[in-house]
Amino acid sequence: MVDASWYLGLAALLFLIGSAGLLTRRNALVMFMSVELMLNAVNLTFVAAGRSVGNFTGQVSVFFVLVVAAAEVVVGLAIIVAVFQKRSTASVDELSEMKG
Amino acid sequence: MEAVLFVVFGAVAVAGALTVVMARNPVYSALGLMATMFSLAVFYIVHLAHFVAAVQVIVYAGAVMTLFLFVIMLIGVDRAEDISENLPFQKQIAIALGVVVVALGGVLAFRGRFTWVLAPSAGADPAATNGTIQSVGRALFGVDPTGVVGQTAGWALPFEAVSLLLIIAAVGAISLAFFRPLRRRGGDE
Numbered sequence: 001m002v003d004a005s006w007y008l009g010l011a012a013l014l015f016l017i018g019s020a021g022l023l024t025r026r027n028a029l030v031m032f033m034s035v036e037l038m039l040n041a042v043n044l045t046f047v048a049a050g051r052s053v054g055n056f057t058g059q060v061s062v063f064f065v066l067v068v069a070a071a072e073v074v075v076g077l078a079i080i081v082a083v084f085q086k087r088s089t090a091s092v093d094e095l096s097e098m099k100g
Numbered sequence: 101m102e103a104v105l106f107v108v109f110g111a112v113a114v115a116g117a118l119t120v121v122m123a124r125n126p127v128y129s130a131l132g133l134m135a136t137m138f139s140l141a142v143f144y145i146v147h148l149a150h151f152v153a154a155v156q157v158i159v160y161a162g163a164v165m166t167l168f169l170f171v172i173m174l175i176g177v178d179r180a181e182d183i184s185e186n187l188p189f190q191k192q193i194a195i196a197l198g199v200v201v202v203a204l205g206g207v208l209a210f211r212g213r214f215t216w217v218l219a220p221s222a223g224a225d226p227a228a229t230n231g232t233i234q235s236v237g238r239a240l241f242g243v244d245p246t247g248v249v250g251q252t253a254g255w256a257l258p259f260e261a262v263s264l265l266l267i268i269a270a271v272g273a274i275s276l277a278f279f280r281p282l283r284r285r286g287g288d289e
Contacts, residue, residue, distance in 0.1 A: 002102045002103050002106045006106060007106075007143065007147075009209070010106075010110050010113065010114075012205065012209075013114060013117075014113060014114070014117050014136070016202075016205075017114070017117040017118060017120075017121055018117065018120075018121070020121060020198075021120060021121030023194070024121070025121070027126060029126050029129075029168070029171065029172060029175075030120070030121075030126055030129050032168075033120050033126075033129050033130065033133050033168065034120060034121060036133060036160075036164070037117055037120055037133060037136060040136060040137060040140055040160070043140070043152075043156075044140055044143060044144075047143070047144055047147050047149050047152060048143075048147060050147075051147045051148065051149070055239075056231070056235065056236060056239035057239070059149050059151070059152050059231045059236055059239070060236065060239055060240055060255055062149070062152050063152070063155070063236070063240070064255075064258060064262060066155060066156070066159055066160065067262045067265070067266060068262065068265065069160075069164070070159060070163070070164060070266070070269075071265050071266055071268075071269035072269075073164050073167060073168075074167070074269045074270065074272075074273045075269050075272050075273055075276075077167055077168070077171045077273075078272070078273040078276040078277060079276060080171060080175070081171060081174060081175065081276075081277070082276050082277075084174075084175040090175055093186075
């Protein structure tokens with residue numbers, strides 16, 4: 001029998017991989033995908049914990065996370081495209097105008 | 101049966117996640133993320149979260165990943181990534197801190213007391229969390245099964261706030277796409 005702790009462990013592993021990608025990659029698109037990976041890991045935690053506790057709050061939380069993630073992706077990708085049109089790069093290391 | 105599903109799709113999810121992080125080509129990253137999302141949808145169905153699984157496939161694996169692929173195609177995929185570090189000893193410090201984080205997580209996972217999250221609340225019926233569209237909608241708007249509104253704490257206000265957020269995001273994306281920034285005359289770039 002697979003209980004919820006297995007799913008929580010898998011979600012923690014996915015979250016770790018996503019955060020490692022966010023910290024090590026320079027391509028803004030891949031960093032965004034790592035953020036999506038972390039959000040998905042949290043969603044798995046919500047669903048698994050919600051089922052083992054026995055109420056719907058986990059699934060409702062996943063619904064809200066999903067909507068906010070979709071909004072975030074829309075605005076973020078629009079910003080990446082706008083920056084790319086101006087600078088023709090997607091690397092976050094080269095965007096340093098705001099450095100003091 | 102559930103163990104087989106967990107092992108197979110857990111392996112797919114982890115492999116997809118590693119592809120996201122390690123692939124040099126962003127298209128491979130996007131496809132790896134898509135594989136992870138599909139296997140998570142399988143896990144949601146295992147947990148009887150049918151509505152969440154369907155939304156995961158339609159919104160995440162469908163819409164969001166299509167958007168990602170469009171942008172990847174738009175801005176090109178063939179730029180080599182610079183992997184040199186700017187700060188001194190950054191790699192060594194990062195590896196040391198990563199080891200510390202993993203060790204702390206291991207101690208918490210194997211020595212901590214997490215049974216509170218795994219224990220069902222009193223009188224909870226596992227079949228009661230059957231996440232069909234009707235039951236998730238009732239939980240969302242605080243309608244109990246007999247149709248009485250307002251008996252349980254609902255999520256109607258967050259729902260409306262989130263719809264406002266979606267409108268703002270759509271307007272923001274359109275304005276970012278339509279209105280070109282004014283060209284600076286100084287030529288200081």
